[in-house]
Amino acid sequence: MQWIQQNLPYFLAGISVGGQYALIAIGYTMVYGILRLINFAHGDIFMCAGLMLVYLSASLPFYVSIPLVLLLTVLLGFTVERVAYKPLRKAPRMSVMISAIGVSYLLQNVALYVTGGLSKQYPAIPWLSDTVTVFGALTKRVTIITPFLTIILIVLLVLLINHTNVGMAMRAVSKDFETSLLMGIKIDNVISVTFIIGSFLAGVGSLLFFSNYTGVTPTVGAMPGLKAFVAAVFGGIGSVPGAVIGAFIIGICENIIKAMGWTTFSDAFTFALLILILIFRPTGLFGEKVTDKV
Amino acid sequence: MIEKKKGSKANLIFALGLVVLVFVLEQLLPSSSMLLTVIKKSAIYALAAVSMNLLNGFTGLFSLGQAGFMMIGAYAYAILNVPTDQRAAVYQYFDGGIIQFSITEGISSVLGNVAGLIIGVLLSLVVAGLVAAVFAYLIGLPVLRFRGDYLAVATLGFAEIIRAFFQWDKLGPITNGSNLLRKFTNLADFNIKNSTGQVIINLSTTILVLIVAACIMIIAMMINSTYGRSFKAIRDDETAAEAMGINLAKHKMTSFVVSAFFAGIAGALLAMYQTTVQAAPFKTAMTYEILLIVVIGGIGSLSGSCISAFIFVGASEWWLRFLDEEKYNILNTHILRSGFRKVVFSVIIMIIVLFFRKGIMGENELNIAGFGRWLKRLFTGKKKPAIETEAK
Numbered sequence: 001m002q003w004i005q006q007n008l009p010y011f012l013a014g015i016s017v018g019g020q021y022a023l024i025a026i027g028y029t030m031v032y033g034i035l036r037l038i039n040f041a042h043g044d045i046f047m048c049a050g051l052m053l054v055y056l057s058a059s060l061p062f063y064v065s066i067p068l069v070l071l072l073t074v075l076l077g078f079t080v081e082r083v084a085y086k087p088l089r090k091a092p093r094m095s096v097m098i099s100a101i102g103v104s105y106l107l108q109n110v111a112l113y114v115t116g117g118l119s120k121q122y123p124a125i126p127w128l129s130d131t132v133t134v135f136g137a138l139t140k141r142v143t144i145i146t147p148f149l150t151i152i153l154i155v156l157l158v159l160l161i162n163h164t165n166v167g168m169a170m171r172a173v174s175k176d177f178e179t180s181l182l183m184g185i186k187i188d189n190v191i192s193v194t195f196i197i198g199s200f201l202a203g204v205g206s207l208l209f210f211s212n213y214t215g216v217t218p219t220v221g222a223m224p225g226l227k228a229f230v231a232a233v234f235g236g237i238g239s240v241p242g243a244v245i246g247a248f249i250i251g252i253c254e255n256i257i258k259a260m261g262w263t264t265f266s267d268a269f270t271f272a273l274l275i276l277i278l279i280f281r282p283t284g285l286f287g288e289k290v291t292d293k294v
Numbered sequence: 295m296i297e298k299k300k301g302s303k304a305n306l307i308f309a310l311g312l313v314v315l316v317f318v319l320e321q322l323l324p325s326s327s328m329l330l331t332v333i334k335k336s337a338i339y340a341l342a343a344v345s346m347n348l349l350n351g352f353t354g355l356f357s358l359g360q361a362g363f364m365m366i367g368a369y370a371y372a373i374l375n376v377p378t379d380q381r382a383a384v385y386q387y388f389d390g391g392i393i394q395f396s397i398t399e400g401i402s403s404v405l406g407n408v409a410g411l412i413i414g415v416l417l418s419l420v421v422a423g424l425v426a427a428v429f430a431y432l433i434g435l436p437v438l439r440f441r442g443d444y445l446a447v448a449t450l451g452f453a454e455i456i457r458a459f460f461q462w463d464k465l466g467p468i469t470n471g472s473n474l475l476r477k478f479t480n481l482a483d484f485n486i487k488n489s490t491g492q493v494i495i496n497l498s499t500t501i502l503v504l505i506v507a508a509c510i511m512i513i514a515m516m517i518n519s520t521y522g523r524s525f526k527a528i529r530d531d532e533t534a535a536e537a538m539g540i541n542l543a544k545h546k547m548t549s550f551v552v553s554a555f556f557a558g559i560a561g562a563l564l565a566m567y568q569t570t571v572q573a574a575p576f577k578t579a580m581t582y583e584i585l586l587i588v589v590i591g592g593i594g595s596l597s598g599s600c601i602s603a604f605i606f607v608g609a610s611e612w613w614l615r616f617l618d619e620e621k622y623n624i625l626n627t628h629i630l631r632s633g634f635r636k637v638v639f640s641v642i643i644m645i646i647v648l649f650f651r652k653g654i655m656g657e658n659e660l661n662i663a664g665f666g667r668w669l670k671r672l673f674t675g676k677k678k679p680a681i682e683t684e685a686k
Contacts (some may be wrong), residue, residue, distance in 0.1 A: 038443050087648055093442065094356055095651055099588050101582050102647045108579070113633035208679040222578060226454075229447060268458045271451025277447060278440050 008135055010259035011252065016212065017105075018251025019150035023205030024228035025235075026157065027077075027198025033174040033238030034194055036093060039101040041080055043225015045106035045199055049073040049206035050122065050216040051111055057123040070203045077199025078192055086188065110292040111218035119217045121166040122210040129211050142211040143159065144225075149208070153201060153242055166193055174238060189263075223267065227254075230274045236287025245285065304662040309507050317500040330499050332608045334481070337506040338563045340603035343404075343587040344510050346349025346557035346598050350585070351594035352517055353549040354529030356446045358581050359433070360557050362453025363426040365576035366686030367627065368427040368565035369469060371418050375399075375478035384477055390468040396558060397421070398479045417481060417561050426558025427551045429456070434550045438543070450578060460573045475571040482569075502563060509556055514596055516552065525549055590646055590653050605654075610639055 013123060024046055031039045052072055054064040084103045088096045128142045146234075161167035169190045172180040181187055209224065210216055231250050235242025250273065254266045316333060322331055374397045376384050385391035397418045398602030402410025421606045437448045461466065461472040467474075481498035488494050516522055524545050527535040536542050565571045587606045617635040646653070 032443075036443075038447065043494070084644065084648065088651075090652065094350075094593075095647075097356065097443070097446070098585065099644075099647050101585060102644045105586065106580055106637075106644055109633070109636040109640045113631075113637045116632060137427070219577075219579070226447070227451065230451070233444070233447070264458050264462050268455040271448070271455050274451050275436055275448055278444055279436050282440070282444075 004135060006071035007259060009139055010255045012134065012139050012143050013212075014252035014255035015027065015248065016146040016251070017255060018145035018248035020205045020209040021228045021251050022150050022244040022247035023153070023201040023208070023233050024224060025231040025247045026154070026240055027195075027202050028225075028229045029235070029237055029240060029243040030170070030198055032193045032232065034170065034177075035085070035096070036099060037085065037096050038229060039198075040097070040225070041084075041103035041107060042198065042202060043185055043221035043223075044104045044111075044227070045073060045077050045221070046202040046206050046209075046225060047081065047111060047216065047218065048076055048107055049199075049203040050210045050220070051115065051120065053207070053210070054120045054122060055114075060124055062123075066207065069207075070200060073206075074199045075202035077195045077202070081192060081195040086191075108218045108222075113191070115216075115218060117218070119215040122214045122216055125207070125211055126167060126180045128207075140212060144206055149204070149245070153204065154240065157197065157201075158240060161199075170194060198247050227267075227270050230270050233274060233284055234277050236284030239284070239286040242284055242286035246276030261281070304666070305660070308662040313500065313503055313507060316503045317497075318321070320496045320499045325493075325496060325498075328612050332604070332612050334499055334502055334567050335611065336604040336607035337503050337565060338560055339584065339607055340583045340600040341506045341509050341563065341589060342557055342560040343514055343599040343603050345553045345560060345590065346584050347588050347591075347593065347596060347599050348513055348517065348525075349549055349553040350588060351592075352522065352529060353437070353525040353546065354532075355546060355549065356442060357550070358446045358578070358585070359430075359449030359451040359453045359554075359578045360584050361578065361580035362449075362456045362556035363430060363554040364561030364564060364580070365453075365457060365460065365573060366429050366575070367422040367424040367561030368571045369561075369573075370558065371422040371440075371562035372475040372478045372565050372571040373456075374418055374421060375467060376475065377477065377479075380477040384475060385467070387472055387473060388470065391470070392467040395433075396478075411479070411483060415566075416505075418479075419559050421574075422562035423555040424559040426561070427555040430551045430554030431547070431621070434547050438546045438550060450581070451575075451602075453578070453581065457573050457576060469573075472573065476569060477567075478565070478569075480566045480569045502567065505559075505563065509559055510596060510600065513556060517596070519546070519547065586643055586647075592642070592653035592655035592657060594657040595653070595655035595659055597660035598653055601660070602654055609642075610635070616638055 024042065027042045027045075028039060031037055031042070047178045049069055049072075051063060056068055061066070079232065080103055084098055088099055128140075128145065130141045131138055132141050132144065133139075157195045161170060169180070169185045171191070172183065172185055173187060173190050177187070213220075227250060230249060231246035233241040234246030234249065235244065237243075250270055253273075254269060257263075257266045257269055318464075320330060320389065342360060342364060346357075349355050349357050373393060374395075377396050377399050377670045378394060382390040382395060398411060398414030401414040401417070405413065433449070433452050437445060440448055460469045462469075463471050465471070466473075481502055484497040485493045486495040486497060517525070524535070524540045527538065527540055528542060528545055532542065561576075583606070587603050588599055590606060591602030592599070598642070614635040617630055617638055618632050619630060
């Protein structure tokens with residue numbers, strides 16, 4: 001019992017962080033699946049969502065500010081795609097990746113300008129930030145809510161991908177870009193929808209993530225972003241369930257490492273995992289095998 | 295600064311001319327002058343950008359580990375050059391550390407102060423580069439097998455791992471944990487002083503520019519050799535290059551290790567310039583900045599990287615400074631305040647990335663002889679488009 005009480009918080013935190021990574025990872029994995037682009041700006045969109053709530057909740061009640069934040073985040077993701085990625089549709093992939101890095105740099109600098117470089121206190125969202133006791137371990141309610149909310153959202157997403165026209169179009173585009181274009185699929189719309197879904201989930205993820213961590217800084221998005229990307233690679237890039245499982249595994253392992261007192265290496269672990277998975281199973285857990293055509 | 299082909303002495307003379315110009319400027323301007331700061335910093339960034347260009351632009355390996363290698367170089371240099379009697383002060387939390395010698399000091403005691411300083415620093419720079427290269431070799435073994443995007447993320451990850459490692463308490467006796475390393479031999483030690491300690495001749499900027507120019511010239515020579523041609527073949531088509539008998543693994547590794555070597559030297563120079571070293575600033579953001587310099591200059595152009603390093607550093611440190619000052623208050627909006635400079639700057643970068651994808655130089659190199667011909671034509675009245683660059 002003693003042991004459970006000591007270690008349960010870490011485990012719970014692991015599941016919760018895993019859920020948050022999962023929500024971000026979906027944005028990466030869907031965009032990569034369709035555009036073959038690592039959207040380096042995705043972590044910064046997540047950060048911007050956090051900052052928006054900080055500023056909006058100062059003047060608006062939560063039932064207005066939270067939906068507004070989600071809306072603005074979606075708008076931001078949509079705009080980034082239209083402005084920074086769409087003009088480069090025919091350019092080499094490296095150019096698009098550089099553009100993504102440029103957007104990331106821009107968003108971080110805008111955040112730096114707006115906040116003045118200070119860490120902004122994330123507002124305590126009532127009910128979500130309340131403290132609850134689970135098996136004698138104290139934790140915030142958000143920790144308990146996260147995995148369930150994550151799974152509900154992901155089930156909805158999988159239903160959307162498998163049973164709607166938009167979802168079918170997405171699957172087609174990720175399978176073969178050119179052919180789906182020939183089949184009359186409006187690719188730009190499909191890509192926009194992908195970014196909208198990804199940004200929405202990143203927005204939800206930011207609500208859950210920052211409720212646990214309280215401080216928002218301009219560079220706070222980079223690390224969770226990269227980790228979520230690793231999760232996406234781990235699960236097999238392009239696969240939504242894979243990304244979710246990868247995210248939970250990374251979240252839990254990371255917190256176990258923290259519990260063992262190796263906090264310095266909790267970040268390093270994620271990347272070591274990336275290297276290992278790329279060496280031994282380059283397509284990830286559920287990825288499709290790709291053969292190179294000359 | 296670039297030697298385009300054998301026999302083209304014009305560029306070499308141009309490079310020497312630049313060094314002399316820097317020397318003259320340094321004597322005329324006060325040492326706190328913004329221009330000198332920009333020259334120093336942009337020289338360092340130029341070397342880092344050129345080393346990244348070798349990898350990203352010439353070999354087609356999209357690696358994002360540059361800041362990590364620079365950090366290794368900076369640390370290697372700093373650790374090996376803290377004077378013995380200062381070690382106790384620098385490593386105050388780690389009982390003076392476990393390394394108890396300084397390369398420059400050791401050589402100075404044998405060869406005298408001047409020769410010791412020059413040879414010691416050059417040797418330390420090479421050692422710093424070599425340490426970075428060894429790390430690159432070890433990292434390259436697993437990572438270079440990955441393609442494109444995965445390579446980018448894996449190298450980015452490695453840079454982060456190394457940074458965490460260097461800040462680790464248990465390594466404190468070597469790396470000083472997350473504390474500053476300081477008091478090592480820096481650029482100011484090159485200034486020639488008289489007996490009362492007054493500086494007579496300023497050399498700190500000149501020596502830095504000289505070292506950078508030499509390093510860039512070595513990279514340029516490598517790119518113009520058979521190695522360089524193999525790199526370009528790999529960049530253009532891996533499969534075809536392999537079919538032509540180019541050993542992919544070997545050449546990729548060579549490019550990766552050489553790039554890390556010079557990134558390490560750039561890091562060591564950065565340490566000399568800053569006079570202190572800490573792991574914290576060597577973040578992903580630094581790699582991104584170097585990458586953006588490469589992009590602005592033109593992916594696959596060494597002289598482009600040098601020019602854009604100067605413009606990038608100049609704009610971010612100096613010319614756009616006024617954007618951060620609140621005294622220019624347009625329409626009472628308080629738009630201009632700390633940080634606005636960086637916003638404007640990144641918008642400009644985005645515009646370049648989106649609409650001027652070739653950057654300043656594209657894949658061409660600055661060619662002084664060609665530029666001279668162009669000037670001649672300009673005066674004799676014959677028409678020819680823009681700055682002439684050597685056709686491929």
